[in-house]
Amino acid sequence: MEDFYQMLDVMEHPGEKVLATIVRVKGSAYKREGSSMMFFEDGSHAGLLSAGCLETDLAIRAAEVFQKNEAIILQYDMFEEDDMGWGQGAGCNGTIDILLELVTEKLTEDFLLVKRLLDRHKPVIGLKKLDKLGEYVFIEEEGEPFGNWSGPIPVIEFTSKSGIRVEGALTFYQHTYQPKPRLIIFGAGPDARPLVSLAAETGFSVTVCDWREQYCQKQHFPTADRIIVGFPDALLKQISFSPYDFVVIMSHHFQRDQEFLLSLLNKNIRYLGVLGPRKRTKKLLNRDHIPSSIFSPIGAAIGAKGPVEIAVSVMAEMIEVWRKPLHERVELLWTISD
Numbered sequence: 532m533e534d535f536y537q538m539l540d541v542m543e544h545p546g547e548k549v550l551a552t553i554v555r556v557k558g559s560a561y562k563r564e565g566s567s568m569m570f571f572e573d574g575s576h577a578g579l580l581s582a583g584c585l586e587t588d589l590a591i592r593a594a595e596v597f598q599k600n601e602a603i604i605l606q607y608d609m610f611e612e613d614d615m616g617w618g619q620g621a622g623c624n625g626t627i628d629i630l631l632e633l634v635t636e637k638l639t640e641d642f643l644l645v646k647r648l649l650d651r652h653k654p655v656i657g658l659k660k661l662d663k664l665g666e667y668v669f670i671e672e673e674g675e676p677f678g679n680w681s682g683p684i685p686v687i688e689f690t691s692k693s694g695i696r697v698e699g700a701l702t703f704y705q706h707t708y709q710p711k712p713r714l715i716i717f718g719a720g721p722d723a724r725p726l727v728s729l730a731a732e733t734g735f736s737v738t739v740c741d742w743r744e745q746y747c748q749k750q751h752f753p754t755a756d757r758i759i760v761g762f763p764d765a766l767l768k769q770i771s772f773s774p775y776d777f778v779v780i781m782s783h784h785f786q787r788d789q790e791f792l793l794s795l796l797n798k799n800i801r802y803l804g805v806l807g808p809r810k811r812t813k814k815l816l817n818r819d820h821i822p823s824s825i826f827s828p829i830g831a832a833i834g835a836k837g838p839v840e841i842a843v844s845v846m847a848e849m850i851e852v853w854r855k856p857l858h859e860r861v862e863l864l865w866t867i868s869d
Contacts (some may be wrong), residue, residue: 533734534567534578535708539646541569541577548572548634549593553580554661554704555695558625560609564693565706569634572597580629593631602632602664628695630704632664641678645669649710652773656687659704661695710775711736712801712853717766717791718782719746722838726779727752729842733850740766741782763790772798777849779829781806789815796822802852804829804845 538550549570556563561581568578568586570593579586585607592605607627632638645655653671658680660666668678676684685698693706714730716723719741730737731754738757741747747760759766772778778800780791788805792815795803804826805812812827813819821827830844831851 533709533711534562534565536711536734537578538567538569539642542634542639542642544571546572547597549596550632550634550638551580551589551593552630552632552659552704552706553627554604554630554659555628556625558609560625560627564704570631580627585627585629589629589631596631596633600633602630604661604664605629605631630659630661630664637679638667641667641669644677645708648674649708652710652775654710655708657706657708658684658687661702661704662700710773712775712777712849713738713773714777714779714849715740715770715772717741717763717778717780717788718784718806719743719748719751720781720783722841723781724751725839726781726842726845727755729846730849731755733846735777735849738770740770742766742787763787763794767791767794772800774799774801776800777802777804777852779804779806779845781829785811785815792816792825802826802849804848806841 541548550567551570552567553560553562553564562579566580568576568580568589570576570590574590574594576586576590580589589605592603596603605628607629609625609627645657648655648671653673656670658668658670660680666680668676668680668684670676670684670687685696685701685703687705693704695702695704712735714735715738716727717740719739723739727737727739737752737755738759739747739752739755740759740761742760742762744760747758749755749758752758759769761769778795780788780803782788782791783806792805803824805815806829807827809821809827812821812825826848829848830841831847833840833844833847835841835844
């Protein structure tokens with residue numbers, strides 16, 4: 532999902548680090564604005580920004596940032612197709628601007644604060660000055676801005692779109708850090724295992740729920756973040772739902788599935804999917820039509836057969852839903868005194 536979470540995993544590793552972030556893409560590229568990777572003093576790195584055609588040169592330039600202790604912006608022309616071109620053989624057809632900056636103690640502290648806000652389902656906007664490298668600020672909707680920023684903060688739109696903005700004489704990069712999506716699965720049968728594994732690998736935080744303890748065990752779902760055993764009423768009391776939640780009902784037990792579904796109808800969640808044919812879902816709802824907010828049958832229409840293919844189709848559908856903008860928000864004016 533978001534490279535940012537992989538960066539957080541290595542943010543507190545010992546030694547100096549350089550963060551590389553794509554701030555602008557013109558044309559097509561392997562990854563878009565907001566994608567990031569980390570370089571370490573020993574030459575190793577975490578993450579990727581291309582299909583492998585840029586990382587070697589980026590490592591060399593990161594070494595320069597270590598030596599000079601100065602952030603830099605690089606531009607790679609991926610249009611060129613000769614043997615010396617960056618995009619040769621990579622299928623890219625664009626230019627990529629990448630910001631390389633040293634990860635200071637202050638930046639580490641601020642990123643960890645961003646993580647705590649995201650864990651509370653609060654999106655955060657990050658702004659980085661491009662004409663005064665090293666200055667940045669993080670903004671959440673209800674709290675005070677924090678970071679290393681001089682002067683007023685420009686008017687911003689609280690959206691998920693990333694890119695470079697120009698406000699008067701100020702040029703800055705804007706990115707919205709979204710809370711990690713959570714997949715909650717009601718039903719811990721054997722067919723849930725590939726879905727849990729694939730969702731975790733894709734970047735979802737996964738919670739598995741079932742009243743059958745012999746099914747709902749960590750040994751069956753090693754990549755799940757949380758395992759909850761209990762009947763529907765007890766399970767639902769243990770979960771606080773958010774607009775970043777994806778829910779799949781797949782216990783194969785009609786009465787239990789019905790309890791789960793009816794209890795979730797009015798929850799403010801991003802995705803609600805029910806395994807099985809539409810006819811069964813109508814019976815679960817006890818009505819002749821299925822609300823548009825319910826995905827039934829679940830999964831992208833790829834002709835999937837068997838648990839693994841069905842898991843692939845469900846993940847494809849959920850990724851599509853996740854990538855669609857939630858909504859547009861009004862512009863907010865934030866200022867910090869000089």
